[in-house]
Each structure stands twice: as C-alpha cells, then as structure tokens.
Amino acid sequence: MFLCCSLRSFGCSAEVEETLKRIQGQKGVQGIIIVNSEGIPIKTTLDNSSTVQYAGLIHQLVMKARSTIRDMDPQNDLTFLRVRSKKNEIMIAPDKDYFLIVIQNPSD
Amino acid sequence: MEIVHVYTKLRGEFGRQCLFSDRPAELMVDIPADPSLALQFIQKTPRDQALQACRDMSEHQVNTERFESESCGINHVQGGWPKDVDPEEMEQTIRFRKKVEKDESYVNSILQLGSVMEHCIRQNNAVDIYQEYFEKEEEVEESQEPPSAKTINIFRDPNEVKRTVTGLSWHPDCGRKLAAAYSCLDFQKTNKDMSLDSYIWDVENPNRPEMTLKPASPLVCLDYNPKDSHTLVGGSYNGQIAYWDTRRGSQPVELSSLEQSHRDPVYKIIWLQSKTGTDAFSASTDGQVLWWDVRKLNEPTERLVLDPGREGNLDRALGAISLEFEPTMPTKFMVGTEQGVVVSCNRKAKTPSEKIVCTYDGHHGPVYALQRNPFFPKNFLTVGDWTARIWSEDIKESSIMWTKYQMSYLMDACWSPVRPSVFFTVKTDGVLDVWDVLFKQNEPTLRLKVCDKALYSLRVQDNGRLVACGSKQGEATLLEICSGLSTIQKNEKSLLAAMFERETKREKILEARQREIRLKERSRSEQSREEEAGRGDGEESPDQLIARAEKDFYSLVETELRRREDETQQEKGVCEEKEVKDEAETSETLQ
Numbered sequence A: 001m002f003l004c005c006s007l008r009s010f011g012c013s014a015e016v017e018e019t020l021k022r023i024q025g026q027k028g029v030q031g032i033i034i035v036n037s038e039g040i041p042i043k044t045t046l047d048n049s050s051t052v053q054y055a056g057l058i059h060q061l062v063m064k065a066r067s068t069i070r071d072m073d074p075q076n077d078l079t080f081l082r083v084r085s086k087k088n089e090i091m092i093a094p095d096k097d098y099f100l101i102v103i104q105n106p107s108d
Numbered sequence B: 001m002e003i004v005h006v007y008t009k010l011r012g013e014f015g016r017q018c019l020f021s022d023r024p025a026e027l028m029v030d031i032p033a034d035p036s037l038a039l040q041f042i043q044k045t046p047r048d049q050a051l052q053a054c055r056d057m058s059e060h061q062v063n064t065e066r067f068e069s070e071s072c073g074i075n076h077v078q079g080g081w082p083k084d085v086d087p088e089e090m091e092q093t094i095r096f097r098k099k100v101e102k103d104e105s106y107v108n109s110i111l112q113l114g115s116v117m118e119h120c121i122r123q124n125n126a127v128d129i130y131q132e133y134f135e136k137e138e139e140v141e142e143s144q145e146p147p148s149a150k151t152i153n154i155f156r157d158p159n160e161v162k163r164t165v166t167g168l169s170w171h172p173d174c175g176r177k178l179a180a181a182y183s184c185l186d187f188q189k190t191n192k193d194m195s196l197d198s199y200i201w202d203v204e205n206p207n208r209p210e211m212t213l214k215p216a217s218p219l220v221c222l223d224y225n226p227k228d229s230h231t232l233v234g235g236s237y238n239g240q241i242a243y244w245d246t247r248r249g250s251q252p253v254e255l256s257s258l259e260q261s262h263r264d265p266v267y268k269i270i271w272l273q274s275k276t277g278t279d280a281f282s283a284s285t286d287g288q289v290l291w292w293d294v295r296k297l298n299e300p301t302e303r304l305v306l307d308p309g310r311e312g313n314l315d316r317a318l319g320a321i322s323l324e325f326e327p328t329m330p331t332k333f334m335v336g337t338e339q340g341v342v343v344s345c346n347r348k349a350k351t352p353s354e355k356i357v358c359t360y361d362g363h364h365g366p367v368y369a370l371q372r373n374p375f376f377p378k379n380f381l382t383v384g385d386w387t388a389r390i391w392s393e394d395i396k397e398s399s400i401m402w403t404k405y406q407m408s409y410l411m412d413a414c415w416s417p418v419r420p421s422v423f424f425t426v427k428t429d430g431v432l433d434v435w436d437v438l439f440k441q442n443e444p445t446l447r448l449k450v451c452d453k454a455l456y457s458l459r460v461q462d463n464g465r466l467v468a469c470g471s472k473q474g475e476a477t478l479l480e481i482c483s484g485l486s487t488i489q490k491n492e493k494s495l496l497a498a499m500f501e502r503e504t505k506r507e508k509i510l511e512a513r514q515r516e517i518r519l520k521e522r523s524r525s526e527q528s529r530e531e532e533a534g535r536g537d538g539e540e541s542p543d544q545l546i547a548r549a550e551k552d553f554y555s556l557v558e559t560e561l562r563r564r565e566d567e568t569q570q571e572k573g574v575c576e577e578k579e580v581k582d583e584a585e586t587s588e589t590l591q
Helices: A001-026 A048-072 B090-102 B105-126 B492-530 B542-590
Strands: A029-036 A041-044 A081-085 A089-094 A098-104 B149-155 B164-170 B175-185 B198-204 B212-213 B217-222 B231-238 B241-245 B267-272 B277-286 B287-294 B302-305 B320-327 B331-339 B343-344 B357-362 B367-372 B379-384 B387-394 B408-417 B423-427 B431-436 B446-449 B454-460 B466-471 B476-481
Touching: A001 A029, A001 B090, A001 B105, A001 B466, A029 A048, A041 A048, A041 B090, A048 A081, A048 A089, A048 A098, A089 B105, A098 B105, B090 B105, B105 B331, B149 B331, B164 B466, B175 B217, B175 B231, B175 B466, B175 B476, B217 B267, B231 B267, B231 B277, B277 B320, B287 B320, B331 B367, B343 B367, B367 B408, B379 B408, B387 B408, B387 B492, B431 B454
Parallel strands: B164 B217, B267 B320, B320 B367, B408 B454
Antiparallel strands: A029 A041, A029 A098, A081 A089, A089 A098, B149 B476, B164 B175, B175 B198, B198 B212, B217 B231, B231 B241, B267 B277, B277 B287, B287 B302, B320 B331, B331 B343, B343 B357, B367 B379, B379 B387, B408 B423, B423 B431, B431 B446, B454 B466, B466 B476
16 A cells, blocks of 8 residues: 555656656746745746746745735636736746746747 | 232141131222223124034935836746646656647647637638728817916026016927016016026926026126027017027126116017127117127127107107017017007118008007018017907908907017917916917917916927916916827818918908098099188198197086085085085974
C-alpha cells in the first residue's frame, strides 16, 4: 500500500513535470510560475526577481478578484483570470491552495 | 551767571543725622526770556513726533514653489514564508519547495490547472480574440467637457489711489512677465496723490511687481520690443513717448521732446519690423500718427495727419484711438478712430494724400480695438460701441459679421493666436467673453465675470492659453483658458476660410445691389430736376442744413413751452374755480 502510494506520487510528480514542459513548449509562452496560497513561488521558469514580483502582485490580484466574484454571488467562484496587456497576456488559473501563472505573448 | 548756594554747619554737628523739614519755596534765580535768541531758531509749527521703543521688524514675502505630490503604491515582496524557513537561505527554501512538490494535493491541483491553462493557451494561439477590427477608422475626438477658464493670479496696484490698467504687454519670450500701464483716463479727475508708476509683473509672483517704470506722466500704453526683450516703449498721458531698457533701471532711457510729441494722450504704440529693430509708431486723439526712431526721440521721423479729406488738415482730423500693425504686411497699417471710422493706410505711398487708402465706417462710437486675424490677415476685428465686428478688407461698406448689441460697452478685444475662430472681448460690466465663431455666432461660447469693475484692457499670450485683463481698479487678472479653446481643431482653418468667404460674398452682393438702387435713384432724380429747373437749389450746404435744423428745433421748443403754459393756466383756472366752489359749499354748510 505504502509502496503503491509512493509510486503513485512519484509517478504523478513526473506527470506534473510533463504537463509543465508541454505548456512551456506551446507557442508564445514566456514563463510559468506556480505560487502557493501564502504567495511563495514553488516552481518557476523565470528569474528570481521577476518571479518574486509576479508572485506578490498576482497573489493580491487573485484574492481581490475572487472576493469580488464571491461577494456578488456566494455560490459563484473564480475559475480563470486573464490579464491582457499591450505586450503580453498573463493567464492565472486559481485553485484552493495553489495558482498556476502563465505569461504568453500571442504573436499573431 | 553763577548760581551759588551757601550753607554753614558747626564742626561738632558733623556726622549727626539729618533732620529734614519743610520750607516754603524760594526763588533762587530768575532768567528772563530773551527774544533776540529766538532769531537763531526756525519755528516749526506743531509737529507730531512718534517714538517707539521696540524691536526692529522687517517684512518679507515668500512664495513657495508649487509642491508636487504623487501617490504611488509600495510592493511588498517575500512575505509568506513560514517561520522556520529563512528566505535568504537557499538551502532552506529549496528544501521547502521540494517538500511542497511532493505533496499530493499539489500534484492533483497542478494537473487540473494545467489542463485548463493549456486550453486557453491554445485558444490564444488559434485566434487573436482581442484583435482590433476597426482600427482604420478615424477617431472622432469630441471634447465633451464644457469650455472653462480659471483665474491663476490677480496683480493688484500697490498704490493707495487705484488707477486703471490701460495697457498690457506680454514679454516676447515665453511670456513669464507682463508689463502693465496704469493711468487714469477720466477727464480731469486725476487725483493729486496718484502715483505715476507702471509695473512689470512676474507671472508667478503677484505680491510685488518685479520692476517699476517711472515715467514723467502716467503711461497709457506700452509695448515690449519683439526683437529685444529688454526694451519697452510707452506712450504717456501728456503725449510723450518714453523708451526703457530694463537692464538700466526704472527711469526712461530717453523721452521724446514735449513740442514734437502728441498733444493728447498717446493711446497706442507699436514696434515696427525694421532692420534696426528700433522703429515704433504711435497714435493719439490729436489726429496724428507719428513714427519714431527710439535712438533719437527728440523728433519723430514721420508724421501723418488723419484727415479724411486727404489734405493734412488738423482741424478736420479724426482722433486715433487704436492702431494695428501686422509684421507680415509691413507697409500697411490701420488706425481706429474716435469717430467710429477705421482708416487703412499705406506707409510707402509717394504723396501724403495717397497715404490714406480707404476708410471703413461701421461703429457708432470710438473703435477701441483693432486687430487682424493672425491666420487670415485679410479679415480684421474691430470693437467699439456695443458690438464687435469682423471685416473683410475688400468690403468697405460694412462689416461681414457682427455680434448683436451687448448690454454694456466693449472696451478691448483680440484674436486668439492659436485658434483662428476664437476671439476675446472685455466689457465695462467686468465680463470677459470668449467667442468661437465656428461654434456659436450669436452668443459668446464662454462668459466669465472677472470682477465687478469695468475691464479696460486685454492681452492674450502667444501660447493662447493665458489671458491677462486689466480693470478700472488697477487689478490685472491672469486667466488660463481650457484646452478645448486653446488647441486648434481639425479643419478649423478651412471651415473658417469658407465662412469668411461666404459672408464676404454676401456683403459684396448686397453692396452691388445698393449701388444699383442708388444709380437708379440718381438717374430718376436727375430727370425730375431737369423738369423743375426753375425751382431753386436742390442741394443745401451743410451750414444751411444746420441753420434750418436749429430753427426747427427752436420753434418746436417754443410751441411746447407755450402749450405747457396754457395747460398750467387752465389748471390754475380749474383750481380757482374749485376753490371758489369749495368756499361757497363750506360757507353754505356753516350757515
């Protein structure tokens, strides 16, 4: 049982790596950051200073967006957040404990 | 004379305590008054001398620079690490991260989020959902904000006796300084204590003028030299012209001689464009326009008498009250007169009679302001009596556009240097009007009540945003116009050109019609005059007309007086009758 669990978690960890690699390989993707609910960046493909900046700022943004949605309708919840800017697009997929942030530059 | 008092004391009594006692007063010395000594002194009638023992105080003014503040947020980073992990330590953070990555919930959530994310990424790559579809269309920028203006500063006359701000001139480079001429234009009402000074103000400091100009007689107008920003020329109340150099102090560097100057106050003086940059010309109500070279102010270089009969006759000359000069047309200039006539002149004419080219008759009162449109020099703006009129040079009979009669007298006007369809006027009820001809013709676009007293003068700065206006109480107010009225709109020039052309054509057609009608009448009257050849002179000279008018007037007055006398007589008669009747009644009742 124990072995099975650990194998599974080991295997799943590899799946995570594979997913992230796939995302990274998509056209226009500039960087990926995974942030936990405390605002600590767990995994990142960008340099440290940008990561820290993104993590801190986006964390606050997601909290605000989520509270906005829930204030309007307590049954509702935030599922995805896209921030489009002149230079690129920041996509944030929030979860209960973690967020996944991807910065993409749709060059078309 | 020595005064000596002697007293004696026994030796044995030395050292004894003093016993004081009262004694009546004794006259010791009597010095009689010696009137001859008074001759050495000058008597001063009772003087009031105030003394005060207190600290020396001094007064200073401080004007702070505008304090600019900005609000911005602070980014707070590196928070949230648990207590046992030190963010600086690489090892600890890596260990923490690895621990989180092994967590099952982490794996699950990341897988799920990853799939959602991929969907969106692919969507982005497939179609640009934020593509601008209508980029090529022109942006119709309509400034929805209503026109407005705000007062920035008020420069008050520091003297006790307030004088009118009769002339204003902006410093030619970027307009940081404003020169204002102060004088009292009321006829013979000048206060003896009135100060003669005029001031140059720094726009940022309304507390104290930057420089004082001390002429011999109050200045009615002044002008900065557009080529040399240190020199100014001013026309004064007694007709003299004065020339200042701000580097050399408050006294005029040169003053024109009294015999050769104007005989009336100089109402306008303008610098000319010349190679030496030292020529100016001035106009006054004595009917002359004089040209000066500021290096030699003892006599004018040229003289022109505004005689409509073109004979140089000073008795019939029109008094000039405003001047106009456009640097792009250096040989032509225009003069606005007290009689309501605008005279257009050519400086380079060969004979003096040809100097006056033509006249435009339109106002009922003095033409207080005259200016060509900086974008359309063929059209000019005049202000006088209760209207403002726009003229075209080609139409001499009447103006092509005019405002309706306002409630109070218009004193000054000028075009905006950046927008061809905007002009400003000031009135004697203290109102500054901003007119935008393309927007509204029958009403000003913006009406601002600047102060309670009459406004006398107005000047727009070259950037078109700052406007200075001067009032009767010596206040010069600086206003900033909103950007909608000081930035040129699209197609403005072409629209305005079309408007001017249209109005000019209309006037031309009207003029042609008038001429036709007059021709017809003249031919008809000539025919009728031939028929009545024996009848006496058809035209009366002006004197005869005046005599006839006087006779009519006096006969009318006499008949009116007689009628009134008859009326009072009748009334008196009625009263008397009534009194008699009353008396009779009362006597009856008594009985």
